[in-house]
Amino acid sequence: MRTAVYLDHNATTPVHPGILAKAPEWLAFWGNPSSIHSFGRGPKAVLREARQSIASLTGVQPLELIFTAGGSEANNLAFKGLVTKRKHYVISAIEHPSVSKTAEWLRNQGCQVDILNVNRSGAIDLDELRARVTTETAMVSVMLANNETGHIYPLKEIVSVAHAQGALVHTDAVQALGKIEFNLKDLGVDLATFSGHKFYALKGCGILYARKGVTVNPAIHGGAQERGRRAGTENLLAIASLGFMCGKKGEIAAQSHRIGELRDHMESRILREISDTVVTGPEGHRLPNTSSLCLDGVDGETLLMNLDVRGFGVSTGAACSSGNPEPSPTLLAMGLSRQEAQQSLRLSLGWGNTLEEVDRFVDELVLVVDRLRSFDLGKKVGYGL
Ligand SMILES: Cc1ncc(COP(=O)(O)O)c(C=O)c1O
Numbered sequence: 001m002r003t004a005v006y007l008d009h010n011a012t013t014p015v016h017p018g019i020l021a022k023a024p025e026w027l028a029f030w031g032n033p034s035s036i037h038s039f040g041r042g043p044k045a046v047l048r049e050a051r052q053s054i055a056s057l058t059g060v061q062p063l064e065l066i067f068t069a070g071g072s073e074a075n076n077l078a079f080k081g082l083v084t085k086r087k088h089y090v091i092s093a094i095e096h097p098s099v100s101k102t103a104e105w106l107r108n109q110g111c112q113v114d115i116l117n118v119n120r121s122g123a124i125d126l127d128e129l130r131a132r133v134t135t136e137t138a139m140v141s142v143m144l145a146n147n148e149t150g151h152i153y154p155l156k157e158i159v160s161v162a163h164a165q166g167a168l169v170h171t172d173a174v175q176a177l178g179k180i181e182f183n184l185k186d187l188g189v190d191l192a193t194f195s196g197h198k199f200y201a202l203k204g205c206g207i208l209y210a211r212k213g214v215t216v217n218p219a220i221h222g223g224a225q226e227r228g229r230r231a232g233t234e235n236l237l238a239i240a241s242l243g244f245m246c247g248k249k250g251e252i253a254a255q256s257h258r259i260g261e262l263r264d265h266m267e268s269r270i271l272r273e274i275s276d277t278v279v280t281g282p283e284g285h286r287l288p289n290t291s292s293l294c295l296d297g298v299d300g301e302t303l304l305m306n307l308d309v310r311g312f313g314v315s316t317g318a319a320c321s322s323g324n325p326e327p328s329p330t331l332l333a334m335g336l337s338r339q340e341a342q343q344s345l346r347l348s349l350g351w352g353n354t355l356e357e358v359d360r361f362v363d364e365l366v367l368v369v370d371r372l373r374s375f376d377l378g379k380k381v382g383y384g385l
Pocket of ligand 1: 143197
């Protein structure tokens with residue numbers, strides 16, 4: 001029997017086998033890292049080492065990192081914890097719900113929130129940003145890379161516009177970590193978000209980077225962990241696993257290169273062999289692993305379910321909106337029609353994918369799309385097996 005093929009790495013990633021091998025060693029340090037006695041010393045050292053490794057990959061100081069339970073919590077903390085007298089925020093139209101919904105919450109608290117448009121290529125307009133940022137703007141938040149289309153955003157330029165008005169910049173870098181090389185100090189951002197489970201580490205560890213000098217009040221009150229910015233005993237195993245992954249700088253570069261070639265091969269085969277199919281925003285600067293496609297006349301959910309029963313895990317949009325029949329807000333914001341958005345498929349490759357798997361997937365996709373189109377399954381009709 002052939003093994004299932006996972007092509008949904010932007011939703012989450014499998015745990016790296018090296019972590020499974022190291023876990024017993026970390027688990028031996030079951031003490032509380034805050035304890036003064038000897039049982040706390042081992043865990044404290046594991047925590048320190050992980051923090052150092054993450055800081056060195058992202059180009060920041062270890063104590064500028066605040067461990068949280070995940071990317072969503074870190075995004076919430078960036079908005080709710082930031083200490084500022086200013087009451088205006090600017091976010092892009094394609095942010096993850098953990099940013100857009102938090103900004104909406106701030107709006108309900110009396111703040112003003114402006115949403116930056118994106119065009120059909122997924123790009124933002126820096127002139128629009130210039131027009132929106134004022135000396136009243138507390139923070140601009142634009143993600144480093146989009147989870148659905150893979151588009152990468154020009155943070156350096158965004159920082160230069162925002163800083164000219166004294167506004168801070170936050171970037172949700174959850175999808176960028178481990179997929180592309182970047183250095184937060186070079187980008188110049190003031191706050192940034194990461195999540196371990198998108199980068200082959202265990203679930204339950206996220207990070208908010210807050211540049212030295214940026215004050216963040218806790219959203220979770222209690223003990224003095226994370227220098228008083230996030231209370232609660234640390235999830236040592238998950239943090240250690242993310243630290244372990246951040247030590248793999250060489251492998252990140254090699255895998256990104258290999259995966260980029262696989263993605264390009266997959267896209268060119270799909271475009272050649274399946275008529276009336278387009279890549280969404282192919283001209284934009286994209287993550288090497290992500291492909292967002294629109295297949296005319298094929299309902300995305302029906303396609304997903306047909307591929308699932310054949311052993312292929314794909315997505316039609318963000319995983320956290322599965323079960324939600326509404327088309328992806330990101331694709332709608334880019335100017336796709338509801339129908340185009342509903343005919344979309346997201347493929348996100350990862351470290352374990354091979355050329356054989358990708359070819360097997362495309363072979364199957366050609367057959368399934370052909371079959372669905374022959375049944376005229378442009379409309380939603382369930383499994384259609
Ligand atoms: C861009 C982006 N930001 C934030 C998150 C939330 O991260 P977490 O699942 O760790 O809460 C996700 C997860 O889908 C994401 O893709």
